[in-house]
Amino acid sequence: MRKTKDNKSAIRKETRPDRIGKSAIESPDLSIDFAGIKLKNPVLTASGTFGYGEEFAEFVDLNKLGGVIVKGISLKPIKGNPPPRIWETPSGMLNAIGLENPGVDVFLNEKMPYLRKYDTAVFVNMFGYSLEEYVGVAERLDGAQGISGIEVNISCPNVKAGGMAFGTDLRATFELLSAVRKATRLPLIAKLSPNVTDVTAFARAAADAGCDGLSLINTLLGMAIDVRCRKPRLANCTGGLSGPAIRPVAVRMVWQAARSVSLPIIGMGGIVTGEDAMEFLLAGASAVAVGTANFINPRATLDVLDGIEGFMREQKIADLREIIGKVDAG
Amino acid sequence: MPSNRLHRALIVSHKPVGRGYYRLVLKAPEAARSALPGQFVMLRVSDTLDPLLARPFGISAVISRSSLEILYRVVGKGTTMLTTAKAGQSLSLLGPLGKGFPRPEKKTVPVLVAGGSGFPPLHFLAQRAGSRTHLFLGARNKECLPPADIVRSFKELADKVHIATDDGSAGQQGTSTDILDAFLTKTERREHLVLYACGPHAMLAAVSKIAAEHAIPCYVSMEERMACGLGACMGCSVPMKAGGYKRACKEGPVFDSREIDWSEQVLLKLKR
Ligand SMILES: Cc1cc2nc3c(=O)[nH]c(=O)nc-3n(C[C@H](O)[C@H](O)[C@H](O)COP(=O)(O)OP(=O)(O)OC[C@H]3O[C@@H](n4cnc5c(N)ncnc54)[C@H](O)[C@@H]3O)c2cc1C
Numbered sequence A: 001m002r003k004t005k006d007n008k009s010a011i012r013k014e015t016r017p018d019r020i021g022k023s024a025i026e027s028p029d030l031s032i033d034f035a036g037i038k039l040k041n042p043v044l045t046a047s048g049t050f051g052y053g054e055e056f057a058e059f060v061d062l063n064k065l066g067g068v069i070v071k072g073i074s075l076k077p078i079k080g081n082p083p084p085r086i087w088e089t090p091s092g093m094l095n096a097i098g099l100e101n102p103g104v105d106v107f108l109n110e111k112m113p114y115l116r117k118y119d120t121a122v123f124v125n126m127f128g129y130s131l132e133e134y135v136g137v138a139e140r141l142d143g144a145q146g147i148s149g150i151e152v153n154i155s156c157p158n159v160k161a162g163g164m165a166f167g168t169d170l171r172a173t174f175e176l177l178s179a180v181r182k183a184t185r186l187p188l189i190a191k192l193s194p195n196v197t198d199v200t201a202f203a204r205a206a207a208d209a210g211c212d213g214l215s216l217i218n219t220l221l222g223m224a225i226d227v228r229c230r231k232p233r234l235a236n237c238t239g240g241l242s243g244p245a246i247r248p249v250a251v252r253m254v255w256q257a258a259r260s261v262s263l264p265i266i267g268m269g270g271i272v273t274g275e276d277a278m279e280f281l282l283a284g285a286s287a288v289a290v291g292t293a294n295f296i297n298p299r300a301t302l303d304v305l306d307g308i309e310g311f312m313r314e315q316k317i318a319d320l321r322e323i324i325g326k327v328d329a330g
Numbered sequence B: 001m002p003s004n005r006l007h008r009a010l011i012v013s014h015k016p017v018g019r020g021y022y023r024l025v026l027k028a029p030e031a032a033r034s035a036l037p038g039q040f041v042m043l044r045v046s047d048t049l050d051p052l053l054a055r056p057f058g059i060s061a062v063i064s065r066s067s068l069e070i071l072y073r074v075v076g077k078g079t080t081m082l083t084t085a086k087a088g089q090s091l092s093l094l095g096p097l098g099k100g101f102p103r104p105e106k107k108t109v110p111v112l113v114a115g116g117s118g119f120p121p122l123h124f125l126a127q128r129a130g131s132r133t134h135l136f137l138g139a140r141n142k143e144c145l146p147p148a149d150i151v152r153s154f155k156e157l158a159d160k161v162h163i164a165t166d167d168g169s170a171g172q173q174g175t176s177t178d179i180l181d182a183f184l185t186k187t188e189r190r191e192h193l194v195l196y197a198c199g200p201h202a203m204l205a206a207v208s209k210i211a212a213e214h215a216i217p218c219y220v221s222m223e224e225r226m227a228c229g230l231g232a233c234m235g236c237s238v239p240m241k242a243g244g245y246k247r248a249c250k251e252g253p254v255f256d257s258r259e260i261d262w263s264e265q266v267l268l269k270l271k272r
């Protein structure tokens, strides 16, 4: 543990002269109230890119995060898609994991106890292949300890039966979310599909169904082809596009959704730096989630957090509420 | 909690070594100290966002206890960009990652089988495995073999290096698995032999079959596409005989060959 970069910056921070006489602006308030949930700061982890927290605990003090959104959970274990499951694209990647996961019971027995040790909000991302399965998972999570909220994935592009089939049909979205709403008292966050023409209609359907917040965006449906073999790059043929390549689409959708409903939003899609996160906050997100960036830098969440704090100090912003939704769009 | 697996690694030297390969030596003392043969690193070829993902590379040697050696073949966008990195610069490096080869026991006679660009992790194993080692190298032709310096290094480390090329331009004519099979058939005392293989999936499937026929333990290193290297993305799945998948980056890249569902593995490759 010699002079690593991290050690140095930690020391530097403690002795920074500007941290001594802490005025509001020198130590801006990053805490937020998201749908009644107290978050230390607005930086969360995007589902499926941070495992169940444990995989990254070596690099990130989970206590420092606003919250952890875990990999998607279903009623029964899911084997996932055959490989190849990933393909890199310009500043992005396609994935067709197929929602591989150990199922809700194993999650609650083996993964949740670890997360409970930390003082951070835990959001459980979940999905099903039928309305009954969604309800089943929600019921099981309802009784469990240490869960701050449920993120309902109605938008996975990589499973044929459930997922996106619900999230791209307005009526199915409303019915599904209404049923899940009845199954739990936990705060419900609907994770919307970007693979729709008008995201605001789905945002309103989620609000009407009684959801407490929105997450957007999930991955964009994409495809890549090996032109020499004339085969798709992914065994599943199509996959979900994520990473910096999708950020402008994500910012646009967050902005549209924020203008059409009053629900708080977790914005995500290609966030790598604090400035990237600021775009989402200005567009109207109350929190952000860091996804694919975790793969290229396991400390990405903390770098984004530092970036937000630095930006607020530089711009003399004392409270996050001064920024959220404050893009000047004329 | 700064992790000791995430490094800014200084490039100590970086040179082409022939046959399309580069030798990259990176100073990363903590990684070098704990690295085991068969483990790998995730290396970012630049700090820009395109290419986005880090590239996985096996560790081919530990040098003077503070540096890692990587031998890589230029095959695409990332490795082409990597060739421009200069000594004195530093790169983001994550590792060592994954589970390496089980350590050969005192009596073990390690039999290493390398195909394509699968030899780097076996070179590290040869460094640590002792002089009883046999190495089998196979390639389409002489130009597709590992660089001459590496072959020489293998010859110094191992008891014997067996070479086969499809066209007979170097060593015997045939595949590495042909000459491996012949070697095992004529070896009388097989109880201490252990196979360690790395290369294309079809070759690994063939080695695994030969190992089963001769009832010899066999460990294979599976090179899958990877995004995180940390067990989080579930991108690097290897099909298991018992059903389901395991992650090459976490439970692997080295697996007992009997665990793997070769039929699905080979079927998938044929489909592609
Ligand atoms: C555990 C592990 C250890 C490895 N060790 C070495 C090593 O020691 N030396 C070495 O030269 N290479 C090694 N590889 C392969 C190396 O990672 C790829 O060659 C490299 O990522 C290609 O990057 P690129 O951007 O140049 O190629 P791309 O432009 O991405 O692709 C070019 C070609 O390379 C293939 N390829 C791309 N990524 C991988 C990958 N992750 N695994 C296998 N093939 C891939 C593609 O199928 C394609 O045909 C290893 C891979 C793994 C998973």
Ligand SMILES: Cc1cc2nc3c(=O)[nH]c(=O)nc-3n(C[C@H](O)[C@H](O)[C@H](O)COP(=O)(O)O)c2cc1C
Pocket: A046, A047, A048, A049, A071, A072, A073, A095, A097, A099, A125, A153, A156, A191, A217, A218, A219, A241, A242, A243, A244, A246, A268, A269, A270, A271, A289, A290, A291, A292, A293, B233, B234
């Ligand atoms: C490998 C991978 C797995 C993912 N798994 C899930 C999942 O299980 N559930 C879900 O709702 N979203 C999943 N996502 C989507 C992300 O949570 C996020 O919405 C998306 O990747 C956009 O953010 P990013 O560009 O920062 O990655 C996954 C994304 C990736 C790349």
Ligand code: FES
Pocket: B225, B226, B227, B228, B229, B230, B231, B232, B233, B234, B235, B236, B247, B248, B249, B250
């Ligand atoms: S590379 Fe991400 S799980 Fe193995």
